[in-house]
Amino acid sequence: MNKFAYPQPKGVAPGNGYSHVVTGPGQWVAIAGQVALDADGKFVGEGDAEAQTRQVFANLDAALKAAGATWDNVVKLNYYLTDMAGLPALRTVRDEYVDTTRPPASTAVQVVALFRPEALIEIEAYAVI
Template identity: 60%
Template sequence: MSELTRITAPDGVFPAAQYSHVVMGTGRFVAIAGQLALDEDGKLVGEGDAVAQARQVFANLGRCLAAAGATFDDVVKLTFFVTDMAHMPAIREARAAHIPDDRLPAASALQVASLVRPEFLMEIEAFAVVST
């Protein structure tokens, strides 16, 4: 695990409520491609269900991080792509199961017209820094 410094309210910037404005660390950089709500067989989990899809996406992120020798503690940035901002509470709930409030990474959320298939409600990518 990398030693990371999180700054939620840099001087002159509004305080962040659900993310950190700045996350710094030294070590090996890991980029995780946008994850979708697919199980290991490529089948959709939770059609029309944002909570189920968010849980599956975070499970997939966790598996990808583990494959890179990282954990959610090493995540410095998350990007949420959602088809409807109404899905953000489900994403925050799933994130909270893996990342405590005192370790929130930097984050961005974008509402998009669609994802690669219409049944996907969200896609989430992650960046991590693992100490070397």
């Protein structure tokens, strides 16, 4: 059972695939920005936004589990992309993880570069358990 509330702010257009506001009680979990590195530190999906996004979400999933959390606990996702053309692939993969009827709050930002030139996406997450 989800213990969070998703109020729609008056005067703000509804979000497309995200919530503007998520509130609720619990323990705060902050997950550092994840990139497409596998468990051995090897880069996954060079030049492929969807492959990188799949690895990033797998990393986020592992981090949530390490904190004793699930995707139902995620209240905020921040996306950093080097090219917004990767946003449709990101949304496709994201929708495999989050409840699309009550999606977390989120922010998507295009950046000039990430920590390695082959990195196309980085995602950080915040959860409350």
